[in-house]
Amino acid sequence: MTESDFLAQINAHQGIIHKLLNLYVDDADEKEDMYQEVLLQAWKAKDRFRGDSLFSTWLYKVCLHTVLAALRKSKRMTKVSFDTSRMEEADENNADKKDKQTVLYLAIKQLAEIERTMIVMHLDGFSNLEIADFVGITANNANVRLHRIKEKLTKIIQGG
Numbered sequence: 126m127t128e129s130d131f132l133a134q135i136n137a138h139q140g141i142i143h144k145l146l147n148l149y150v151d152d153a154d155e156k157e158d159m160y161q162e163v164l165l166q167a168w169k170a171k172d173r174f175r176g177d178s179l180f181s182t183w184l185y186k187v188c189l190h191t192v193l194a195a196l197r198k199s200k201r202m203t204k205v206s207f208d209t210s211r212m213e214e215a216d217e218n219n220a221d222k223k224d225k226q227t228v229l230y231l232a233i234k235q236l237a238e239i240e241r242t243m244i245v246m247h248l249d250g251f252s253n254l255e256i257a258d259f260v261g262i263t264a265n266n267a268n269v270r271l272h273r274i275k276e277k278l279t280k281i282i283q284g285g
Contacts, residue, residue: 130233131171134180135164141181142188148190148234148245159192166191185249186259196238232281240274247271 126134133230142163150156167187174183233241246256258266 126171126174131168133168135184138184141185144184145188145192145245148230148241149196159195162195163188163191171251182251185246186248189246189259193238228282229278232278235281236277240270240277243267243271244274244278245255 142160146156146159146163150159167184170187174180233244236244243256243260246259247253251259253267253271254264256271257264260267262270
């Protein structure tokens with residue numbers, strides 16, 4: 126892949142990076158640093174992109190690996206305080222899709238790292254087999270965990 130092709134692909138799919146960073150990093154300065162780290166790691170790994178999958182899928186995995194590795198290294202995995210008033214407000218106002226997405230996003234941020242990774246990959250269309258392979262578990266275990274994660278999210282959103 127040429128440098129210009131790589132840059133064009135990064136520009137076309139930078140939303141993936143921003144979405145994942147928003148789920149794992151709260152501080153704006155840290156987000157910017159992490160964004161640069163993701164770009165650096167993607168650049169270093171670009172020759173390993175063989176085209177067996179979509180570039181977006183490859184970038185997603187590079188980004189997720191980079192973010193999780195950096196967070197583990199810095200041990201800054203912090204829980205975000207969950208504001209249930211935002212959910213109640215959304216319910217009272219018969220929330221539109223954006224408000225529901227915000228509520229789901231806030232709920233996902235309350236999950237443990239592995240749960241967050243699995244549900245985000247699931248919502249982004251990865252198969253349970255791909256998720257299992259990514260996190261290093263069996264496909265059956267991934268099915269069970271995803272079911273439990275969905276139940277957990279339901280409880281969080283319902284305020285229980």
